[in-house]
Amino acid sequence: MAEVGFARFSAREVAKRIGYSIGTLYNVFGSYDRFVVALNTRTFGIWARDLEAMLAASGGDRIRCLVESYFAFARTNRNLWLAIYDHHLPDDFVLPDEDHRQRGELTRIVIREIAAVLPAETAPEVPHLARSLVATVHGHCMFDLTGSFALMGEAQPVEMALARVRETLAIASGEGRLG
Structure with missing residues (x-):
């Protein structure tokens, strides 16, 4: 996946590279979708560990670190990152509990960091806000990786994403007004 993309x-x-038959691979995972889910869950785990390491080394501006880390992971692991979003599961697919838990670790890190910069009374809204901010950063990152920002003449997608995150956090903390 890392070599060729989704x-x-x-x-x-x-299966050929690891010396298994395709049947053996499907017996282990159950289906192609479950195999790709396992690969993508592994990517989430790597991403979460990378993010924690970058936060530990950040030295202060942890919100900047979150945004920069998102872009860094996507740029460094482009094919793996894109595979997470390119693989579409059937509507009736149920993500195994362990995969759900492992994938959620990345979001838990973001929620923790967002909660740390907001007033305590915003705690009930933090998970919802954190997921929205991830979507904002994701959109900027996707435009960066696909070249859309370059075509628009935008040269600083990380700074743009960081500005949107900071604006949203200022509003959530009562420092700003929307509009």
Whole structure:
């Protein structure tokens, strides 16, 4: 997946490289979707560990670190990052509890960091706000990776995303007004 990306990914090629038959691979995971879910869950784990390491080394501006880390992970692990969003599961697919827990660790880190900069009375809204901020940063990052920002003449997508996050946090903390 890291080498070729989701569009060119082949479970058959993985099975061949590790010396298994495709049937054995599907017996282990149950289906192609469950195999890709396992790979993407692993990516979430790597991403969460990378984020914690970057936060530990950040030295202060942890919100900047969150935004920069998002872009850094996506840029460094482009194919793995894109595979998370390119793989679409069937509507009736149920994510196993362990995968759900592992994938949620990244969001828990963001929630923790957002909660740390907001007043205590905002605590009930922090999870919702954190997920919205992740979506904001994700959109900026996607435009960066696809070249859309470059085509628009925007040269600082990280700074743009950080500005939107800071504006939102200022409003949430009562320092600003929307509009």
